[in-house]
Amino acid sequence: MSGSASPGHDPLTDRAAALLHELDSHKSDEPRLAEPMERLVARIIDACVWLAAGTLWSIAGFYLDAWYFPDPVRQVADPSGTLTWQRVESVAPAVAWGTFIGLILTVFAIEAIPTARTGCHFAKRRLRLRVVGPDGRPPGFRRTTIRWAVCWLPLAIVFSLWSMTLGSGAGFLFMAAQFGAAAIPGALFLTEDHRGFHDRIAGTTVLAER
Incomplete structure (x- = not known):
């Protein structure tokens, strides 16, 4: 009889196949918004790179x-009150600030620089994340900076x-201020579009390419 199902044939199989075909037709290759955890993993990779750069500096x-800048030699009194000459270990301010600025410039x-040109750098490239401007293109040097x-x-x-004031009352103040500074990138966990402050x-968005 025309149009009848063959013996042993389950109509549910045809319906399931049609549903899968419909789902496949709705798939899109368009990038989606990067999830906060994806961006966090990228930052962990960045931290490893920064740690290596900081160690070298x-x-x-x-x-x-x-x-x-040889360490100065000064007279220091021992517990008995006797003055002795001892070398005082210290780091010259010029060296301390020079290495700090050098590290900042290295991280930048x-x-x-790669983010401005291509939308991604080492960590984001590994996770297939991309920073874009309002037009969907790489953000450029101004927005990236x-x-x-x-x-x-x-x-x-x-x-x-905080490091320079460690052990003082101001040290606790700057330690607390770190949580405020960390809230700038951390805000991406609280917004629907996963964008930090x-x-x-800067007018940028981070996308995940799949």
């Missing part, structure tokens, strides 16, 4: 300080001030 600073070079500076400079400055100020 610390080694360079150690040798520069030892070669060009390996993260911001604003985004990078708003995101990381407050945290870096507050961390440096740095993204909103």
Whole structure:
């Protein structure tokens, strides 16, 4: 009989196949908004790169300080009150600030410059994430610089001030300020479009390409 199902044939199989075909037809290759956890993983990778760069700059600073800024020798009183000459270990301010600025510029070079040109750098490229401007293209140097500076400079400055005031009342103040600075990129966990304050100020969005 025409149109009848063959013996043993389950009509549900045809319906399931048609549904799968319809779902496939709705698939899109368009990028989607990057999830907060994807961006967090990218930042963890970045932190490893920054740690390596910081270690290299610390080694360079150690040798520069030892070669060009010898530690001063001063008279120090021992517990019995006897004055003795001892070498006081210290880091020259020029070396400390030079290594700090060098690290900041290194991080900027390996993260911001590639992002401005292509929309991604090492970590984001590994996770197939891309930063775009309002037009969907790479954000360019101006937007990328604003985004990078708003995101990381407050945290870096507050961390440096905390390190220099460690053990004092001001140290606790700057330690508390770090949480405020961390809220700038952390805001992406609280917004529907997964954009932190740095993204909103710079007019950028992070997409995931799948």
